Amino acid sequence: MSVSLASPTIPTNRAILNLAWPLTLKAMMLHGIVVIDAWLVSALGEPALAAMGLAASFGALLLGVLAAFANATQIRVAQAFGTGDPVNLKTAFVAGMIISLVVALIGLVIVWALAGTFIDHFAHTPWIAGEARSYLSVFLWVVTLEAVGQCMGSYFNGCGKTKAPFLSYLVAIPINVGISYALIHGHFGLPEMGVTGAAVGSAVGALARVLFLAVGFLGMTGGFRNVAGWRNTTLQASIRRHLAFSLPIAGTFVSNTVANYVSTLLFVKMTVNDFAAMTLIQPWVMVAGTFSISWAMATGIAVAQLLGRDCRGPELDTFLRRAWRGALIAAGIVALAFFGIILASGTLYGNLEAGTRAALLSFLPFLLILPFPKGSNAMCGHTLRAGGDTLYVMNIFLAAQWLFRVPLTALFILYLDLSVTWVFALFLAEELVKFPSFHLRLLKGEWKRGLADD
Known part of the structure; x- marks a missing residue:
């Protein structure tokens, strides 16, 4: 080998x-x-x-x-x-x-x-x-x-x-x-x-x-x-340890999938134009944001390798500061992509009604800001996971989705009858809610010792 x-x-x-x-x-x-x-x-x-x-x-x-x-x-x-x-x-x-x-x-x-x-x-x-x-x-x-x-x-x-x-x-x-x-x-x-x-x-x-x-x-x-x-001495013990590490990551995905599905069912209750606008923009949010998320994932791979080499001091902090600057650039590229997508929506979807185009245009201010907290949160999440702190990352996602975004989506649509702009703004608000918990946990630094404890 x-x-x-x-x-x-x-x-x-x-x-x-x-x-x-x-x-x-x-x-x-x-x-x-x-x-x-x-x-x-x-x-x-x-x-x-x-x-x-x-x-x-x-x-x-x-x-x-x-x-x-x-x-x-x-x-x-x-x-x-x-x-x-x-x-x-x-x-x-x-x-x-x-x-x-x-x-x-x-x-x-x-x-x-x-x-x-x-x-x-x-x-x-x-x-x-x-x-x-x-x-x-x-x-x-x-x-x-x-x-x-x-x-x-x-x-x-x-x-x-x-x-x-x-x-x-x-x-x-x-x-x-x-x-x-x-x-x-x-x-x-x-x-x-x-x-x-x-x-x-x-x-x-x-x-x-x-x-x-x-x-x-x-x-x-x-x-x-x-x-x-x-x-971990035996294969069985190794599988148990690997599973304990993996389950919170899988749980995060399942929770996100279910939360998005529930949100989509709520979007159906909006007007046809508003629902169409949400249906059109969500795939673009996922696709355009892939580069920023991949930068965070690549940073997580590098951090995991560094922790495996027992690199936990100033060198690791220097690397993260440098990688974070790259993440900000990646977020800026994604924001520009969103800008182009919204401006070109009339060409991309030539038969859109005026109400749908107006709804898409109203998303633009939030789309220009969204990549920055979302990308920074992703950097925190992948870095914390690299140190083994997967359960904490899952808990942040669960709390933000089920105690904040989904209930407010239901409130905004079913009871307050707010415009689709306010509903879409919850995607940005969710990232802002997660921001303090992610960054304070990262700055605390206990994740650096997770692999050593393992």
Whole structure:
């Protein structure tokens, strides 16, 4: 096995950028799995698209949960990489892989038990229900393969090699598009499978991604065949420790997903124009903000590596101050992107009514400010997680979502009947509520000793 030890130098902002940009593109491509299927299926008409969308909601949720656990594995690998100990690296990877596969299995069982009833209830016609069931039965293979692929990708990311997972998607996406297109429409002598063909293409693309990563992983580690022992004495103890670290990160994701879903149900109660404006802006907030979040994630990887090297003094503080300046620049870029999106909304969506355009324009002042506290909070969150303070980070998110944003969203819409501008302002207000708790915890510095205690 060949494992490169962490560099003794403190990472520069250029090094963080080299980590961040592949993470950004990889995140967009992960979201693109379902987006590509929807784009290809749209040629079959609205009923086919409805069937795919109904089934894909389950797949997207499972992929998101797996991504949360993979993020935890990424941090554990980065900590282990910092120590330079192959036993620690093997422990982080194997424990993460076992947990990922178990989580995927639990998710598959739940979907198998509940999805059919859900689909039959919400599908508009029996044909849509049948197509949704068929699509989901194949797409669950994508979930299984991604359980493996995301964990291997986390190993590369934790070791600072973020380009490998990005390249794996560059391999997978053309395969996905080509096979999906051929199977949806029955080209090149292949059977015409309709909606299900898109799921088959996604599964084959996911398999290609896993094989690409597996080749690189075996070449980098030799499969840890010559590494004996486990960090926490036994594999069982290592898995328990890894799970205790991972669950708050997964809990944060699930809470955020549910909070956003509840908020969307509340948005439905607004006027059509206001709901349309919220529907249009939310994906842009997610996509445009990916770079800023990826910068914070890359900083977290670097911090975890530094803590693994027992770097907890002035050098670490100097690195964080420098990385924070980079985060402010990233936030400024995101703010400019929001500015351009809002100004171009009339061109991007040519048939928007005047009320919808006015609502989007009213969001602009908040969008110009939002990236700065959101990016700084993300820096705190990923830094605290790098030191093992995952439970505290989860508690901040839970409190801000369920004690602040969701109740106020309900109050503003259902009782006070405030404008959509006030409702959207809660996204900024939520970040401002989290700001003191995150930054005071970071300045307190106890997170620096978390890995040592572990």
